[in-house]
Amino acid sequence: MRRYLYVSLVAAFAVIALKLGAWRLTGSVGFLSDALESLVNVVAAGFALLMVAIAGRPPDADHPYGHTKAEYFSSALEGLLIGFAALGIAAEAVHRLLAPHGVRAVPAGVALSVLASLINAGVARWMLSGAHRLRSIVLEADARHLLADVWTSAGVIVGVSLVPLTGWLWLDPVVGMVVAVHIVGEAWRLVARSVDGLMDRSLPASDIAEVDHVLQGFRSDDVRFDHVRTRRAGTRRFVSLHMHMPAHWSLGRAAHCRLRVERALTEHIAGLVATIEMLPQGEESLLDGGRPDKPGPPADCG
Ligand SMILES: [Zn+2]
Incomplete structure (x- = not known):
């Protein structure tokens, strides 16, 4: 350079x-x-x-x-x-x-x-x-x-x-x-x-198609992806997305699947930084439209 x-x-x-x-x-x-x-x-x-x-x-x-x-x-x-x-x-x-x-x-x-x-x-x-x-x-x-x-x-x-x-x-x-x-x-x-x-414009359509192609390999009845966002900063490219999995999966199993997705994304698209949020099916983060008053059993986070 x-x-x-x-x-x-x-x-x-x-x-x-x-x-x-x-x-x-x-x-x-x-x-x-x-x-x-x-x-x-x-x-x-x-x-x-x-x-x-x-x-x-x-x-x-x-x-x-x-x-x-x-x-x-x-x-x-x-x-x-x-x-x-x-x-x-x-x-x-x-x-x-x-x-x-x-x-x-x-x-x-x-x-x-x-x-x-x-x-x-x-x-x-x-x-x-x-x-x-x-x-x-x-x-x-x-x-x-x-x-x-x-x-x-x-x-x-x-x-x-x-x-x-x-x-x-x-x-x-x-x-x-x-x-x-x-x-x-x-x-x-x-x-x-x-x-x-x-202004954080999204990546070009070809990069987004490549991301979608990689995610397609992991989609199933259990695994679903949404809220895919992309941006670039100079020579670096970023993607953030939700990975929804069944609520009964153990955290260890979910984390293992998440790691495979992250690895596939960074291998297919050079210089990509992937941020993957793990969520159960049917739950969303507040940022992406989740309801703060959603009914359910009291959470024990201790
Ligand atoms: Zn989501």
Whole structure:
């Protein structure tokens, strides 16, 4: 994980240097705003490294469920940074539409910018494959950010290249505006995913189907499951459920069956934390609709 983030940090510095070079050669404000967008990458990647270090800490007395949700702060912040960078590009585009001006030494500037984008695209693809393997939203956010950066550069390169060919000074800001709208969409998706994580959205349907498949193997006239809840926190996945068994079973027999279910769930779904509450048939916990005044023999819990 850290290897990916360190490489992205080094690549970002190289990309900024190339894009600033393109700006100095051409005097194009498009290339300058492109370089500023890459600067946001460096800030975001540094913050992501910090968050991954926090997320990787083992559970402690103050945080008994671990620190994995720290990842969501990083991806939410990154979404906001991308959004602001896009608004900056849009503002610059409007400014240039109102006060058009030409650019110089375009082929050399384009060459530098293309090289920078090739570096970004290569690093982004490598990081996306790593993100899927590690199930990391931080890594995915970083990779999507880099891809957004490639789109920005492509728009700027096309716009700046066509200006001297056509003499259309308005073309550059219009292309910049289209790219900015695309980036705002990327930013929105990142923020939405972070909100999902912080709001404990359930696991994807494929994971829930896998849980149900495992439980199916244990269902019988005696054993019934209900109140299945799932959530994720960073790379960790959680399921909690009720396991209803006949009231006359001994606690030892019920616990043995419960253990088999827990083991099957964690073997089938990597990284799953299963919390299984044992209940007799016909009884529910208060949380799940059980009646506090349910009639029955007086309980002797001593
Ligand atoms: Zn139940």
